[in-house]
Every structure is written in C-alpha cells, then in structure tokens.
Amino acid sequence: MPNRNLVIAIDGPAASGKSTTARLVAERLGYTYIDTGAMYRAVTLAVLRNGIDPADDSAVSALARNLQISFLRDPDSGELHTLLNGEDVWQQIRTPEVTRNVSAVSSYSGVRTPVVALQQQMGEQGGVVMDGRDIGTVVFPNADLKIFMVADLGARAARRHVELQHQGAEIGLDNLAIELSERDRHDSTRHHSPLRKADDAIEIDTSGLTIQQQVERVIELVQQRGAEQNAASVPE
Ligand code: DC
Numbered sequence: 001m002p003n004r005n006l007v008i009a010i011d012g013p014a015a016s017g018k019s020t021t022a023r024l025v026a027e028r029l030g031y032t033y034i035d036t037g038a039m040y041r042a043v044t045l046a047v048l049r050n051g052i053d054p055a056d057d058s059a060v061s062a063l064a065r066n067l068q069i070s071f072l073r074d075p076d077s078g079e080l081h082t083l084l085n086g087e088d089v090w091q092q093i094r095t096p097e098v099t100r101n102v103s104a105v106s107s108y109s110g111v112r113t114p115v116v117a118l119q120q121q122m123g124e125q126g127g128v129v130m131d132g133r134d135i136g137t138v139v140f141p142n143a144d145l146k147i148f149m150v151a152d153l154g155a156r157a158a159r160r161h162v163e164l165q166h167q168g169a170e171i172g173l174d175n176l177a178i179e180l181s182e183r184d185r186h187d188s189t190r191h192h193s194p195l196r197k198a199d200d201a202i203e204i205d206t207s208g209l210t211i212q213q214q215v216e217r218v219i220e221l222v223q224q225r226g227a228e229q230n231a232a233s234v235p236e
Pocket of ligand 1: 041106131133
C-alpha cells in the first residue's frame with residue numbers, strides 16, 4: 001500500500017463506473033471518497049427549489065454564491081453525505097429532474113469557481129479519491145494518479161437502468177441512452193472545464209469489466225504509483 005496520502009482523480013462520462021469504483025477503492029485504502037458530481041447536483045436542487053430557470057446563468061450564479069455546501073460523514077457507511085444549507089440532501093439530489101438539469105447548472109463559471117475551491121480544500125491533505133469530470137485537468141492537475149474511465153453507451157445505459165430499477169424507477173433503455181449521450185455531449189462541449197481526458201491520465205474501459213475487476217485495476221495502479229514515488233524519494 002502507498003505510504004503517504006495520495007490524491008487519486010477519477011474522471012469520465014456519466015455511468016462509466018466512476019463512483020462505484022471510487023467509493024470501493026477509497027474504502028480499501030482507508031481514504032475519503034469525494035463525489036464531486038453531488039456538489040453540482042446540490043446546487044441544481046437549490047436552483048429548482050427556488051424556481052430559478054437553469055438556463056439563466058446570472059440568476060443561477062448569484063444563488064450559487066450564497067449557498068452553503070458542506071459534508072457529514074455517515075457513521076454507518078463512513079461515506080460523506082452532501083448538505084445543502086445544513087440539510088442532508090443525499091436522496092433529493094438523485095431525482096431525474098436534478099439529473100436533467102445538472103449539466104446546464106454545472107456549466108457556469110459562477111457555479112464552478114466556488115465548488116472547485118471547496119474540492120481543492122477538501123483534497124489538499126491527500127488521502128482522497130475524487131470522481132468527476134475535471135478533477136485531473138482542473139481541480140488537481142498534479143494528482144498522484146489520474147484515471148479516465150470510459151464504457152460504451154450500451155453498457156452505461158444498461159448499468160443506469162439496473163440502478164434506477166433498484167430505486168423503483170422504470171425508464172426505458174433507449175431513453176436512458178439518449179439522456180446519457182446528451183449529458184456527455186453537453187459536459188464535453190461546455191466552455192468552462194469540459195469533460196476531457198488529462199494527457200497523463202490512464203484510460204480504463206469498463207465495458208466488459210465487473211466492479212471487482214475495475215477496483216482491482218485501480219488498486220494495482222495505486223500500488224504501482226506508490227512504489228514509483230517511494231523509489232524516487234530514496235536518497236542515493
Ligand atoms: O457524476 P454525476 O453524474 O453525479 O455528475 C452530475 C453532473 O455534474 C455532470 O453531468 C456534470 C457535472 N459535474 C461536473 O461538471 N464536474 C465534476 N467534477 C463533476 C460533475
């Protein structure tokens with residue numbers, strides 16, 4: 001295991017397996033898992049609750065400046081729950097309505113600037129696995145390990161379908177595929193911090209992998225990186 005607290009960045013498109021993998025990798029390493037998408041979802045929830053048009057950059061940005069986003073560690077799972085002005089919104093940020101609007105809300109620099117600052121503060125001591133879209137490119141461009149997770153659209157839609165079924169929601173596979181590719185297109189073509197593989201990120205295609213295999217692959221890379229860093233720090 002690495003002997004110091006690394007920053008591990010996992011980026012990639014929606015439903016590529018990032019968050020499940022990141023959570024399990026963090027658990028194995030005794031690190032903190034930080035779901036950065038949850039922060040943009042919390043802002044989106046506030047936008048919708050306040051009746052603000054998600055397409056209105058200045059109204060959304062003004063609201064974002066006055067929001068308080070914080071975290072609470074769940075005593076049972078050890079995971080961080082996102083709090084919006086002190087309220088645990090763990091479940092409310094996963095609704096289809098939030099999912100439909102989060103790409104627009106997260107595209108504004110007025111939203112990204114305070115959220116990115118918070119993420120940098122949370123990761124500055126290391127010992128974190130952070131998943132998102134711009135972690136390796138913008139939030140932690142010097143992260144110790146950068147992973148870019150991809151999977152083909154069919155595999156991603158099928159995974160999201162199973163997840164939603166567990167939550168009791170029935171959305172057709174075709175609609176899910178359309179929704180995912182639309183969100184990816186929006187996230188990759190936006191002006192500020194678009195979804196992009198960092199030049200030094202290692203790509204993992206999870207289309208044919210089980211969750212266990214994804215986790216093992218990342219753990220191997222973490223061990224390799226830790227060993228490289230140890231070797232580099234041994235005095236001659
Ligand atoms: O990971 P997720 O599906 O919960 O993310 C929701 C949205 O938030 C995603 O469509 C784009 C945005 N996001 C972002 O812009 N940057 C991040 N680091 C994480 C998420």
